[in-house]
Amino acid sequence: MNIGELARRCGLSVKTVRYYSDLGLVPEAGRTRSGHRRYDADAALRLDFVRTLRELGLDLATIRRVLEGESDLPRVAGAHAEALGVQIRLLRVRRAVLRTLARRSALTQKEVDRMNRIVQATAEERRRLISEFLDSIFEGIPVDPGFAARLRSVTPELPDDPTDEQVDAWIELAELVADPDFRTLLRRMGEGSFGPGPKATPSGEAAQTTAELVIERAGAALRDGVDPASPAARPIVDELVAAYASAVGRTDDEAYRRELLAALELADDPRPERYWQLMAIINGWPPFPPATPAFAWFTKALRAAS
Numbered sequence: 001m002n003i004g005e006l007a008r009r010c011g012l013s014v015k016t017v018r019y020y021s022d023l024g025l026v027p028e029a030g031r032t033r034s035g036h037r038r039y040d041a042d043a044a045l046r047l048d049f050v051r052t053l054r055e056l057g058l059d060l061a062t063i064r065r066v067l068e069g070e071s072d073l074p075r076v077a078g079a080h081a082e083a084l085g086v087q088i089r090l091l092r093v094r095r096a097v098l099r100t101l102a103r104r105s106a107l108t109q110k111e112v113d114r115m116n117r118i119v120q121a122t123a124e125e126r127r128r129l130i131s132e133f134l135d136s137i138f139e140g141i142p143v144d145p146g147f148a149a150r151l152r153s154v155t156p157e158l159p160d161d162p163t164d165e166q167v168d169a170w171i172e173l174a175e176l177v178a179d180p181d182f183r184t185l186l187r188r189m190g191e192g193s194f195g196p197g198p199k200a201t202p203s204g205e206a207a208q209t210t211a212e213l214v215i216e217r218a219g220a221a222l223r224d225g226v227d228p229a230s231p232a233a234r235p236i237v238d239e240l241v242a243a244y245a246s247a248v249g250r251t252d253d254e255a256y257r258r259e260l261l262a263a264l265e266l267a268d269d270p271r272p273e274r275y276w277q278l279m280a281i282i283n284g285w286p287p288f289p290p291a292t293p294a295f296a297w298f299t300k301a302l303r304a305a306s
Helices: 003-010 015-020 041-055 062-066 073-103 109-120 123-138 145-152 164-177 180-194 204-223 231-247 254-267 272-285 292-305
Strands: none
Touching: 003 015, 003 041, 015 041, 041 062, 062 073, 073 109, 073 164, 109 164, 123 145, 123 164, 123 180, 164 180, 164 272, 180 254, 180 272, 204 231, 204 292, 231 254, 231 292, 254 292
């Protein structure tokens, strides 16, 4: 067949076939007396192979080495697949940044640059950011070492091939831990749990136990539509306050209830829970039901009962 027939058969332009042929990628079967190129079925198969490798992104120099037996195709394909994986991750990251920018308005160039740097952060930079954040909220507070160690053991492990949701969660988490107001809130909560003097709320395992009780009892009341200001809420409040008082070695009296209410009102902020929700998304943990609504019900009920 002539070059035009070969080009039509393989879906390429004559110019491209001629270029590949001049490079030696598609050998000619011969030439006519007038010098026109002729190709056979083997040339067509080889041209199809070259076109496929080009569509997969291999450069012509690599294709030549493969055709000449200087490079092993499986090894070349594996290396190229790895390179594409890196490119795909970068494209995902860029898409996530652009989608985030599209949802916001009036962003300055500095804010855009900062967001891009957040997304491009390495695993070590992500761990360092969380470590610095925890340092800022623990400094000067006699935090239980075991509690601090557990918090420091949890870092955002963004996978090499993150989903859009994971990238968005990382952007939100990085902005959250950089928020001075959020850091101040956590320091105040930490001082209430670990600072000097009598405590209103427990720490460590006791804190987990009382939290689970609130989620169980107040959460059930919320689902059942119990008005926190109603008489029906009073037994639940008494049970929960008694559990908290016992956990910190206090007496359930009017003074303690005022302190507990102040501590609950301070913690009545969705951001601490959002921190853990974002961690779960980034690290691929199973989602967990929010505890904030149950604690909000308990806070309102305690306020009404005081």
